[in-house]
Amino acid sequence: MASASSTRIDLPINRGEGDLELRIEMKxxxxxDAWSVGTMYRGMENILVGRHPLDALxxxxxxxxxxxxxxLYAAALALDxxxxxxxxxxxxxxxxxxxxxxxxxxxxxxxxxxxxxxFVNPVYRSHPLFEEAGRRYQAFQGSTAIETLQETKKAxxxxxxxxGQWPHSAFMVPGGVASNPxxxxxxxxxxxxxxxxxWYERRVLGCTIGRWREVRSASDLDxxxxxxxxxxEGEVGFFVRFARAAGLDRIGRxxxxxxSFGSLDMPETTSxxxxxxxxxxxxxxxxxxxTVEPLDPAQVTEQVxxxxxxxxxxxxxxxxxxxxxxxxxxxxxxxxxxxAPRYRGLPTETGPLAERVVERDPLFTDLVRNGPxxxxxxxxxxxxxxxxxxxxxxxxxxxxxxxxxxYYAGQAEVKSGxxxxxxxxxxxxxxxxxxxxxxxxxRYQIITPTTWNASPRDSQGVRGPWEESVVGTPVRDPENxxxxxxxxxxxxxCMVCCxxxxxxxxAVGKLxx
Amino acid sequence: xxxxxSRIVCVGNRLAAGDDAGPRVYDLLVxxxxxxxxxxxxxxxxxxxxxxxxxxxxxxxxxxxxxxxxRAEGVVTLDREALAGAAxxxxxxxxxxxxxxxxxxxxxxxxxxxxxxxxxxxxxxxxRLEAVTRAALALATNGRCESTTx
Numbered sequence: 232m233a234s235a236s237s238t239r240i241d242l243p244i245n246r247g248e249g250d251l252e253l254r255i256e257m258k259x260x261x262x263x264d265a266w267s268v269g270t271m272y273r274g275m276e277n278i279l280v281g282r283h284p285l286d287a288l289x290x291x292x293x294x295x296x297x298x299x300x301x302x303l304y305a306a307a308l309a310l311d312x313x314x315x316x317x318x319x320x321x322x323x324x325x326x327x328x329x330x331x332x333x334x335x336x337x338x339x340x341x342x343x344x345x346x347x348x349x350f351v352n353p354v355y356r357s358h359p360l361f362e363e364a365g366r367r368y369q370a371f372q373g374s375t376a377i378e379t380l381q382e383t384k385k386a387x388x389x390x391x392x393x394x395g396q397w398p399h400s401a402f403m404v405p406g407g408v409a410s411n412p413x414x415x416x417x418x419x420x421x422x423x424x425x426x427x428x429x430w431y432e433r434r435v436l437g438c439t440i441g442r443w444r445e446v447r448s449a450s451d452l453d454x455x456x457x458x459x460x461x462x463x464e465g466e467v468g469f470f471v472r473f474a475r476a477a478g479l480d481r482i483g484r485x486x487x488x489x490x491s492f493g494s495l496d497m498p499e500t501t502s503x504x505x506x507x508x509x510x511x512x513x514x515x516x517x518x519x520x521x522t523v524e525p526l527d528p529a530q531v532t533e534q535v536x537x538x539x540x541x542x543x544x545x546x547x548x549x550x551x552x553x554x555x556x557x558x559x560x561x562x563x564x565x566x567x568x569x570x571a572p573r574y575r576g577l578p579t580e581t582g583p584l585a586e587r588v589v590e591r592d593p594l595f596t597d598l599v600r601n602g603p604x605x606x607x608x609x610x611x612x613x614x615x616x617x618x619x620x621x622x623x624x625x626x627x628x629x630x631x632x633x634x635x636x637x638y639y640a641g642q643a644e645v646k647s648g649x650x651x652x653x654x655x656x657x658x659x660x661x662x663x664x665x666x667x668x669x670x671x672x673x674r675y676q677i678i679t680p681t682t683w684n685a686s687p688r689d690s691q692g693v694r695g696p697w698e699e700s701v702v703g704t705p706v707r708d709p710e711n712x713x714x715x716x717x718x719x720x721x722x723x724x725c726m727v728c729c730x731x732x733x734x735x736x737x738a739v740g741k742l743x744x
Numbered sequence: 745x746x747x748x749x750s751r752i753v754c755v756g757n758r759l760a761a762g763d764d765a766g767p768r769v770y771d772l773l774v775x776x777x778x779x780x781x782x783x784x785x786x787x788x789x790x791x792x793x794x795x796x797x798x799x800x801x802x803x804x805x806x807x808x809x810x811x812x813x814x815r816a817e818g819v820v821t822l823d824r825e826a827l828a829g830a831a832x833x834x835x836x837x838x839x840x841x842x843x844x845x846x847x848x849x850x851x852x853x854x855x856x857x858x859x860x861x862x863x864x865x866x867x868x869x870x871x872r873l874e875a876v877t878r879a880a881l882a883l884a885t886n887g888r889c890e891s892t893t894x
Contacts, residue, residue, distance in 0.1 A: 278759060293759050293789070340792075344835030370833045377850050380792070384851055387793045397796075398788040 251685060251724055253701070254566075255715060261705050262715065265698040267685045269569035272539070276554045279675040284310055284645055284667050287675065288401045291663065294677065297725060299398065300333040300390060301656035302677075304494075305663040307403035308652030313645045313667060314405045320498035321636040322407030324626040327495045327512065328420070329390045329402075330654070331623050335427070335616040336386040337657035338583070339435070342613045343368060343379040343466070346720045350473055352713045360473045367469070375434070375466060382430045385423045392416050407639035417631045424627065428620045437465020440617045447593040467613055480598075480606035483718040485700035487602050488577050489518040489585035490683065492662060493526065494654035495622075501629060503622045507590045512622060513655050516589035517574055521596050523589055528653060531662065533570040533678065536690035545690060546573055549664035549676035550649055567687040571695060572678050580696040581659030581683045582722065583611040603700070608721035646670050656680050658723050684722040697722050747781070748802035748857075750884040753794060755787045755808040755841055765809045765864035765876065772877050782884045792835075792844050795851045803858040805883045806841045807876060810863030819875045820863040821889050824848075827861050858887060 254266040275294050279287055287306040292299040304326055311318060318326070350364035351373075358364075367375040387397060394400035395410040402410045412420075428440075436443050438461065446455045456468045463472075474480065493515025497505060507514040515526040532546030541555035556568075573579075584607050587595035598607040630636075649666040659680030666674035686695030694702070697719060706712045752773060756766035766787065773784040785797050787806075798804050806827075813820045813830075822830070824845055831842035841861060848856045862880045864872055879889050 275759070290759065293757055295789075297789075297791075299789075340835065348834050370835070371846060371850065380847050380850050384793075384795055388796065391796070398790045398793070399786060 251681075253697070253715070253719060255701060255712070257706060257709055260707070260709075261703060262701050265694070265701045266566055267569070267687055267695050267698050269567045269685065269687075272556050272558075272568045274554055274556065276675045276677055279672050282672050283670070284313065284665065284672055285404070287663070287665060287672065288404065289399075291677065292399070292401060294679070295725060297337055298333065298656045298658070298661070300329050301654065301661055302663075303401060303403050304330050305652040305654050305656075305661050305677075306665075307405060308654065309650045309663045309665045310405035310642075310645070310652075312650035312652070313648050313665065314642045316406040316640055316642050318407045318496070319637040319640050320500055321630050321633060322638040322640070323496055323498045324501070324630050325393055325408050325410070325412070325638060326403055328623050328626050328630075329393055330495065331619040332386050332389045332424075334657045335431075335619055335623075336383045338612050338615050339379055339383055339431070341720075341723050342470075342609070343375050344370075345723075346609060346717075347375070347470070349713055349716055349720070350477075352711065352716075354707060354711055354713050355477065358473070358476060360469070360476065363469070364473060367466075378430070378434060382427060386427055389420045389423050392420055404639070404642065406642040407637070409639065411638050412630070414631060417627055421624065421627050421631075424620070424623055428624070431616055431620065433461075433465075435466040435613070436617065437461035437463070437468055440620060443467075443614065443617050448597045449594070452594065467610070470609065470613060474606045474609070479609070479717055480604050482704050482714055483605035483608065483700045483721055484602040484703070485580055485696050486578050487520050487599070488574070488579035488696075489588045489603075490574050490579040490581045490660050491515055491517075491526070491586045491589040492653035492655055492660040498626075498629075500633075501626070503625045506592070506618060513586055514590045515653075517579065518585070518588045519577075520602075521588065521591075521599065523591060527575075528651065530575045531572065531678070532574075532576070533572050533676075534689045535570055537565055537687040538567050538570050539565050540570060546576065549651070549662065549678060550666065550674070552664070552674075552676040554676070567685075569682050569685055569687060570678075571686040571689040572683050573686075573689055576689075578686060578689065578693055578695050578699070579683065580700075580722065581655075581680050582608065583615045583659075584608045585659060586615070586655060587611045605717045605721040612723065644670065649674075658725055659683060679725075681722075681725050685724055697724075748800060749781055749783045750803040750805070751783045751785055751797055751801045752778075752805045752807060752880050752884050753785045753787045753797050755790070755794070755806055757789055763809050765868045765873070766807045768868070768873055769807045769877050769880060772873065773881070779881070779885055782881070791839055791841075792847065794841070794844055795848065798844075798848060798857060798859070799852055799855075801857045803884060803887060804860070805880045806845075806859070806861040807880050808841055808861060808863055809868070810861075810865050813863065813865060818865050819872065819879055820861075820865050821879060821883070822861045822863065824856075824859040827859065860887075860889075862889075 252268050255262050256264040291306045292303040294302050347368040355361045367373045391397035394402035462468045493511040495512035505512040516523050534546040539558045541557040651664045653662045662678045664676040684696045754766035754770035757763045758767035770786045828846040831846035860883045864876050
């Protein structure tokens with residue numbers, strides 16, 4: 232609890248809605264403790280109980296306005312498994328392309344519209360790159376901010392074309408996809424993608440994706456930045472130079488546990504080679520430090536000791552999970568509407584960095600040798616599209632060539648059973664667990680990436696990932712805690728999309744991240 | 745009628761009470777039918793990506809739930825300038841219609857159509873829903889708000 236000389240600050244994380252906040256306690260200019268507070272009960276799972284299983288496709292994609300393809304894909308995976316149906320190659324390719332495009336768009340917007348604008352914070356006025364940061368990231372004025380708005384606009388059209396509709400395009404169904412794009416559609420998608428990739432290579436990397444892939448260690452990265460002007464002045468090069476000078480490689484440590492559910496099931500026939508050979512393009516696994524072990528889905532549990540849900544002992548696997556809000560009593564001890572997910576009983580961060588660590592990517596394995604950091608998380612997010620673009624192009628080309636490959640395999644009516652759909656959304660591990668009885672959903676549990684990262688304490692009192700990652704952080708100005716903002720943004724929180732009422736006047740809250 | 749259409753883009757989440765005014769107006773519009781030259785879009789939680797529905801339109805009327813624009817309960821009409829003025833300076837996961845409207849000149853170049861927002865403030869009962877729908881249709885049709893609640 233707060234001592235006489237400590238200060239408690241509430242930091243609303245989502246500006247308009249206030250559905251997620253971080254409470255930090257500071258002493259002598261350093262964060263001493265933190266509580267991650269989900270301030271809004273959602274209860275999406277309870278909306279699904281009693282409905283037809285296919286309703287999950289339509290309803291769960293409204294969990295999030297930014298990751299709706301990921302939720303659709305997770306629901307479809309769960310129903311594929313419940314139906315015991317195999318998705319044909321073209322259906323698989325189409326699903327994968329849409330999810331990867333959603334990731335790439337999200338990564339770029341996060342990097343340049345959400346994370347980088349903090350480099351223009353007055354606290355960096357004496358930073359040698361401050362003025363250049365302003366020219367790049369000033370909202371609605373910076374050159375990179377403007378180009379990001381323009382270049383990411385076309386990406387969503389790929390999803391609209393392949394899904395046949397956007398938004399609310401529930402085009403994934405058990406057994407494949409409901410759409411059947413023609414040659415002109417695929418050509419248009421390739422055109423949009425090529426433009427997006429060219430911009431990414433020119434502006435973000437400052438080199439080809441092939442050259443970037445040769446960067447395999449922290450020392451390689453330093454040499455790569457200084458190799459030529461386009462890499463030095465590209466966005467990745469600028470990020471490395473600014474972030475290192477600002478000390479972002481020394482803050483945001485956390486528990487050092489990483490989780491990836493893996494995603495993007497590989498078609499049976501394809502020339503795409505995943506970074507780590509397996510049945511999915513993005514590898515699954517759990518890592519403690521840099522020691523990686525295979526994913527065991529049975530090790531996923533959720534605890535509620537500090538959450539406003541009806542108490543149960545220890546943790547429950549989502550197949551045994553329940554969503555029963557219970558807000559009365561024990562206020563203070565219970566402080567969040569988010570549950571506390573654990574893997575093997577451990578808090579674990581998830582997201583692009585976790586994917587790279589689980590995949591044993593040599594650069595990121597090197598960067599997290601002494602623990603994660605804001606720098607490593609953000610670099611992983613900024614460069615993730617480089618791992619996706621070549622595969623997207625190949626899969627679009629294969630869809631155009633392999634006209635005989637089907638998009639839909641048909642499906643069986645499921646009367647009873649249970650199954651799960653686990654994948655990597657843009658912000659990390661996403662799971663949907665469904666139980667069906669008499670042809671109706673009897674239980675549905677969802678664990679989103681932000682629930683992992685923004686988890687409250689568990690029954691052992693162990694902090695959640697970003698609670699842990701801010702503790703010990705020195706803050707120069709408690710009225711302007713940009714260091715904490717960097718750490719939280721490096722986890723890319725998203726708990727907002729259910730409600731997004733437009734707010735007039737000033738945002739309520741002492742400090743706004 | 746020909747030419748560019750007017751679009752009523754209804755924004756919100758039909759699964760979240762307090763954020764479902766837009767989808768409810770969309771349902772009403774579809775049920776009753778639209779005048780020639782007017783299209784309705786269920787924009788859901790589209791945010792910045794709704795730019796694709798602004799592109800190529802003659803006039804765009806967004807319909808959304810709003811808060812903090814003066815009246816505790818009522819129908820609010822904002823023009824493009826007022827809407828852009830309500831936008832947050834920085835992007836976020838809650839960046840909605842106002843952020844989109846402020847970004848439109850950057851997204852569409854010089855080809856930004858006439859833009860309005862009809863907002864439902866407070867509890868949205870049947871009467872208010874009717875008023876919002878009338879205001880949105882009037883703006884989409886002739887660029888003037890004929891409702892007394894505007």
